Amino acid sequence: MWRALILLFFLAGPLYAAPLTRADLAPMVLAPYELGEAVNDRGVWSLRNSGGGEAGYVFETAPLAPLPGFSGAPINMLVMLDLEGRFLNVRLIAQNEPIFVSGLGEAPFRAFLEQYRGHSINEPLVVGTPYGAGGAASDNVYLDGVTKATASVRIAHESILAATLAVAREKMQGVGAGPAPEPDLAHDEPLEWRSLMEQGLVGRLRVAEPALDAAFKGTKWADDGGDLDPARPYIDLYVIDLGPPALARAVLAQDSLDEIADVRARAPDDELYLLIEAGQHGLVSPDFVRNTAPDRMTATQDGLPLALRDADILPELAEDLPASLQDATKMVLRLDRRLGFDPTRPWELNLQAIRLHGMLMPEAGSVHFPLGLQTPERFFLRPSPPERLSxxxxxxxxxxxxxxxxxxxxxxxxxxxxxxxxxxxxxxxxxxxxxxxxxxxxxxxxxxxxxxxxxxxxxxxxxxxxxxxxxxxxxxxxxxxxxxxxxxxxxxxxxxxxxxxxxxxxxxxxxxxxxxxxxxxxxxxxxxxxxxxxxxxxxxxxxxxxxxxxxxxxxxxxxxxxxxxxxxxxxxxxxxxxxxxxxxxxxxxxxxxxxxxxxxxxxxxxxxxxxxxxxxxxxxxxxxxxxxxxxxxxxxxxxxxxxxxxxxxxxxxxxxxxxxxxxxxxxxxxxxxxxxxxxxxx
Known part of the structure; x- marks a missing residue:
């Protein structure tokens, strides 16, 4: 009899269910999102927003990460992920875990899965246990486990992370880049404006009127230049990272340094940038409202958009900066490092130039001028990512x-x-x-x-x-x-x-x-x-x-x-x-x-x-x-x-x-x- 049982082990094959069809999957997608097209044959689909634009991905965990549960079969869950790696929803599709089949029932399992919503794949998510979670100083983000089902929810958690990381690596650039560096507040380096410029610590974008005309050449806006001062460049932009104190001290007056310190204390994950525009662009439109996203600028890193926002600071420059900059347009922007922004890696700031064509109902046309930026590593401390235990x-x-x-x-x-x-x-x-x-x-x-x-x-x-x-x-x-x-x-x-x-x-x-x-x-x-x-x-x-x-x-x-x-x-x-x-x-x-x-x-x-x-x-x-x-x-x-x-x-x-x-x-x-x-x- 025992020989027959051993033979049965080797004759039996794995029994995995095929990914769900569109008809099965579409009703599970939460509004205002809807199911897009299949990305591959392993249960990954695109996610569309209410306007039909790309909003993320929808996928099953079992085809991507078939980790066996105590029943021998994988736990299958549906994951909705946005383009920035945040969980929009995680819901149960099928499971055969003994404790949830006829023991506790599925209600506590479904409640456990609801905790993922709003968290990011960048966060070190771990499952706590009924025997105690991590301390208050832990870098980990703890999800409450299910008493008497610790092993089963761990299997589910590992399945979710494994499947999500597989999608992120294949489809979403930069999501798995790890924790962003933080400014080294103890780094002291004697710097002044000339040394900043010589070392390339100030990003500069200069666009003269001929370059602007060339950008609009061949369009209906080619002759709509307006009244520009030919003696001044259209754009003469300087960008300095204010996160490292050594750089901020080199360009700001003491009152502004104090204001930057206050912002850093309230929002330690914000990276502040000083923009000085000595040309005629002006950085923002006349309709711009402070403390909102600038309407004439965009930024990207690794091909993904960055969220720019005005820091609502009126900066005063240090006295030794050139006089041509003292009366220039100045603005402080902030970017959130928690959203994946890394100031030590290349990123791009784009200025939008607008021209209007027509008199009664003018039609707007635009061109963009990019400025590549990157702050040297020496001004930052790169925290080691929390070691993920098996x-x-x-x-x-x-x-x-x-x-x-x-x-x-x-x-x-x-x-x-x-x-x-x-x-x-x-x-x-x-x-x-x-x-x-x-x-x-x-x-x-x-x-x-x-x-x-x-x-x-x-x-x-x-x-x-x-x-x-x-x-x-x-x-x-x-x-x-x-x-x-x-x-x-x-x-x-x-x-x-x-x-x-x-x-x-x-x-x-x-x-x-x-x-x-x-x-x-x-x-x-x-x-x-x-x-x-x-x-x-x-x-x-x-x-x-x-x-x-x-x-x-x-x-x-x-x-x-x-x-x-x-x-x-x-x-x-x-x-x-x-x-x-x-x-x-x-x-x-x-x-x-x-x-x-x-x-x-x-x-x-x-x-x-x-x-x-x-x-x-x-x-x-x-x-x-x-x-x-x-x-x-x-x-x-x-x-x-x-x-x-x-x-x-x-x-x-x-x-x-x-x-x-x-x-x-x-x-x-x-x-x-x-x-x-x-x-x-x-």
Whole structure:
């Protein structure tokens, strides 16, 4: 049977859905936007605004970043992104995450996705956790996670970022350029106007009237020059970056320097530029309103528009600047570095020249004169972008206290089981075992959400076929439990996990003890029926794995055969059929010891393989075990000892009851008889 299952792993192929069609996708696009044309065959479409202009991109995450979730299938989400890399909307299309299918429902997942709106792909977005987010001084932007679904929302978050960055790199220049530099306020350099000009620290655009005429030549505005002073250039523009204090001190009077400092304190991300226009252009039209975007200037960087805005400052120049500039038109503009503007990289300022043709209803024509600008790096500090941790490293950091406590507990537990005779020989062995199981239920199960499940096995099985087992890295707590279970699997067989580390198994054991306190009868099925019930687990396991490949859309429903999610993850807060199924098995365990573990549990069926792979036979035996002594077999609550006295390790839960009997001279029948023989007079 196991060979058939392994063969099924390699014969099954990945099952990815094709991107949505236009008819499916168009209703999902929020007004006032509408769906444009398909950009490629991987689910990327253009986004149009209400006027039909290009506004951004719309795409699905699954075709671009098919990161497998716990169901083995990707979570598919729709992302609307504007041309500046801001999220307009993120909405859920399809998911099969166990916690959201029939546990918490999709409402908290959809609420999580709403947090992306308004954020930019340039921001270091990370998912916080119910165990704590970053401190107030962190550069990261934290999104609230979903309690009990941390791993699933991390997978969704990584899918969104991976898909969005793929679109940004291919279609949107400059979006992924990283954080812009900030002026180095401590940089001091003795500068004056002449040295500024000599070093190229002042951008200059000079356009004489002949050049203006040449620009309009061949148009209807060629002869509409107007009354210009031929002795003065049409444009004589000087541009100086006021962000670096060394440059600002070289060109501004003290009062203006103080005003610049005030603006810097209020808006530290604004880069200010001084424009001095000594020609006849005037920089803005007579209708210009201060503190708004200048109507005769535009700017671009990397082919994308920059948002210029008047800083509403009336600058006074330093006294040593040329007299020709003192009476010139002056203006201070600001650009926002948060929107991707980088003053140390080339950018372009364009001045618009207007001519009017006609008398009654004049027709306007325009030409543009560009000025390339760039401030040297030495005046700036370039912050290192916050190092983006891998999902696994981020999860490790967020759950570090839990992981340390879990690691310590697992180390002590394994050490105790390696010295099983000493553990079983404790006078208070039963209370100690129950205390350990209580910790497993409370910390590993309810708090840490470390209940292992066949769902993970199904996801790994699909990952082996489809490529990629990243799903395991999103939950380091569960991964550590899996690692310990794997080590115990090799050392003891199924006993370490099933007997000591399974929260639901521990709940069943407590239920059985409660049944004893209530004096309920203890029921054991006849041996023939008990042996038949042992096959129900492997059959359930085979059916689940087959469903995961053949009909993955039904896999999560079939996986509800496990009551773990209901009892441990959801604390029974589920619809009544699920709660009744989980509670029913606990009630059964009050009379039939750990009935689910010994019959229908698909994860337990997989763990049985460890009974054949263990490194050694850990349970001590004597020649008299089974012939004639049957005490251990009769006392074994799991029926894991054959009439011949051999341990069936595929059914042994390592409870150590038989070890306690074996080592106790007052309980072990061969030792009792030997002691009696020793006391007889010779």
């Amino acid at each position: 999902p696994f490293a981020e999860a490790l950091r967020n759950r570090a206290p839990d992981l340390w406590l879990l690691a310590g507990f697992l180390a002590l537990l394994m050490a105790a089981l390696l010295a099983q005779s000493r553990l079983a020989g404790l006078r208070a062995y039963t209370p100690v075992r129950l205390a350990i199981l209580a910790f497993v239920v409370g910390f590993v199960g309810f708090w840490g959400q470390g209940q292992l499940s066949i769902v993970t096995v199904m996801a790994v099985a699909r990952g082996l076929v489809a490529g990629g087992l990243e799903v395991l890295l999103y939950d380091p707590f569960g991964l550590l439990v899996w690692a310990a279970a794997g080590a115990g699997f090799v050392l003891w067989g199924r006993g370490f996990f099933c007997g000591w580390l399974c929260p639901f198994g521990a709940l069943q054991e407590f239920a059985h003890h409660l049944g004893r306190l209530l004096h309920l009868p203890r029921i054991e099925p006849p041996p023939s029926l008990a042996r038949a019930l042992l096959w129900s687990g492997p059959v359930a396991l085979a059916g689940l794995l087959a469903t995961a490949f053949v009909a993955p859309q039904h896999a999560e429903t079939i996986a509800e055969i496990e009551p773990f999610k209901t009892a441990i993850t959801m604390h029974f807060a589920r619809p009544w059929p699920y709660a009744l199924w989980a509670a029913g098995w606990l009630l059964v365990s009050m009379v039939w010891f750990k009935g689910f573990c010994r019959s229908l549990c698909p994860l337990g069926a997989m763990m049985r393989i460890g009974g054949f792979l263990r490194l050694r036979q850990w349970i001590p035996r004597r020649p008299e075990c089974g012939s004639p002594c049957q005490l251990c077999r009769v006392r074994c609550a799991y029926g894991a000892i054959s009439p011949q006295g051999k341990i069936r390790y595929s059914e042994c839960f390592q409870c150590l009851d038989c070890v306690k009997i074996h080592d106790d001279p007052t309980l072990c029948v061969p030792l009792v008889l030997e002691a009696k023989r020793a006391r007889r007079p010779s």
